[in-house]
Amino acid sequence: MSASRHRSINEDAILDAARDCVLAVGWKRTTLTDVARRANVSRMSIYRKWNDMRRLMSDVMTREWTGLPGIEELLRNDDQHNAHSLRDLATALLAITDSLRENKLFAKVIDVDPEIMLTYVIQRRGRTQNWGIAAFEQMIHQGQAAGTIRDGDPAAMAHTILLLCQSWLVSAPIMAGPPTLEALRAEQVELLTRYLEPS
Missing domain, CATH: 1.10.10.60 (Homeodomain-like)
Incomplete structure (x- = not known):
């Protein structure tokens, strides 16, 4: 050829x-x-x-996960932090995480080959996780410049947000029952909102 x-x-x-x-x-x-x-x-x-x-x-997987609904709007480089509250931001982050859990490809891998995903939880980060950290860090920089996100090390804060979302992605369904998944989601939104809000 x-x-x-x-x-x-x-x-x-x-x-x-x-x-x-x-x-x-x-x-x-x-x-x-x-x-x-x-x-x-x-x-x-x-x-x-x-x-x-x-x-x-x-x-x-990189193409699939980075193309989830809502990501482009959330990370768009505009004055989003003045237009949306931190609660809206936290809600959107968890909604994107929910959409990943419900994604057909993700669900198939978890159902049939879960040990493959385990690699990215306990052994090493994948490209999508690194992409998420970079995107969160950019979002935090923008929010700090706009005065809508508290001061702090954007890199450390971005890693922390990824840890929260990753925990929600993997463990939320097994933690519900009671409390309901909706109640847990509300608490996660509260946690993330308070974590980011200026003092």
Whole structure:
């Protein structure tokens, strides 16, 4: 296959095919050959960019998680901190976290291959977590400049917010019952709001 043929391959189509394969049979049962077949490209075309499923799925998950509904609006570089209260901000953060838990791909991985996600909880951070920390840090810088978020180290605060959201993502369903998930969400919003508000 020529270099021009390789460059013409639609990477989004490959990621879509990988996502579809995982939704069908799970991550561990999906191979690069399966993805190539579903995308209707040669196996070597995929190998040139992704030499194993871990690398391919890293790109799939990064695209999926960073494209969740509400993220773009939340992180838009405008005067959002003057337009929205910290309670609105906290509510939006938890709503995005809820949407990740309800995401079909996330739910499939948790249901079929949960140990893969465990890697990103107890062993190392993934690209999406690093992306979230950077986005939160930017948001905090903006809020501090606008006077709507308290003083403090934006990096440490961003890591703390990620820890809160990650705990809510993974553990909220098993903690409900009573209290209800709605009651727990209200307490999380209160916790995050008070954490960020200026003294």
